[in-house]
Amino acid sequence: MPQKIIIDADPGIGDALAVLTALVDPSLEVIGLTATAGSVSGRQATRNLKFLTDLIDPVKDPRIGQSELPVVAPRLSSQAVPTRHSFFGSHGLGDVTVDIPDLHNRRESAKLIVDLVREFPQEVKLLTLGPLTNLAAACDLDPELPELLDAIVSLGGVNNACGDVTPVAEFNIWCDPESAAAILRLPSLKTLIPLDISGTPVLTFEDVDMLSQLTQSTTNGGVLSSMLQYAIRANRQELGFEGIPLHGIAALAVAAKAESFSVDALRGEVETSGQLTRGMTVIDRRQVVTGQSNLDLVSSIDAPGVVDYFSRSFRRAAR
Secondary structure, X not given: OOEEEEEEEOOOHHHHHHHHHHHHOOOEEEEEEEEOOOOOOHHHHHHHHHHHHHHHOOOOOOEEEEOOOOOOOOOOOOOOOOOOOOOOOOOOOOOOOOOOOOOOOOOEHHHHHHHHHHHOOOOEEXXXXXXXXXXXXXXXXXXXXXXXXXXXXXXXXXXXOOOOOOOOEOHHHHHOHHHHHHHHOOOOOEEEEOHHHHOOOEEOHHXXXXXXXXXXXXXXXXXXHHHHHHHHHHHHHHHXXXXXXOHHHHHHHHHHOOOOEEXXXXXXXXXXXXXXXXXXXXXXXXXXXXXXXXXEEEEEEOHHHHHHHHHHHHHHHHO
């Protein structure tokens, strides 16, 4: 029986590739796609999610939650450090034009999360690919929500590496550290995929060329290949990185248990007030720790397996 899943995202090419992968994964039943603000505004995220769903046209359409929050991604200044969130095109999906009207039957993302989890108690896994704003708001609406979820899987934080927005902070946590801190304090099971692990599966130039050639004559091949080509150009020209790190796909692979990974049960907090450390994920690795562990931190993942998982799904989505 497919795993019911809600994906909370701010697509962005990376999140878009993960959403497309989930929509064609037969082991998953995507019952909800909820928009949040981060790389793009909440309104653009809503439109992008609808665009991706229309592109794939799944057998069962997921319900879409909307957001009106403003964009959070840091814009480049003379002193800013560029990140993958700085270059994503005018609509968030590279050169792809998203010509989608606003939803007619609107439901705010946090409210939709609550409604879907209440409809399927203990059956729904929630995957967050963006800031944790919606999940924190949903828990405020329904304090019993964490106990009703099957699991929470979140892309965010840093373990044994530097941050990507500041020296110590990863983008998703940095965007809304107060919400992230509140979620980490929840007693329910949480799995966190940090930046240094999610960035290990990388799509190379050769991978992109192969996928583009294999899908060029398919229904969606042009649109999907365009996103890959844009991402690999931006990573090379703006960030000096030769490839596309599959952060969102790695998080999805953990949520879907599509590839092997390992976790460490640890205690973590988020810094919300430090002038230099705001948004930092603080992992307590002392041998004697006060309090129980509050998260499973992914410490390794089968990176080639994740790339293979995406490549198979990409070909399926192109058809």
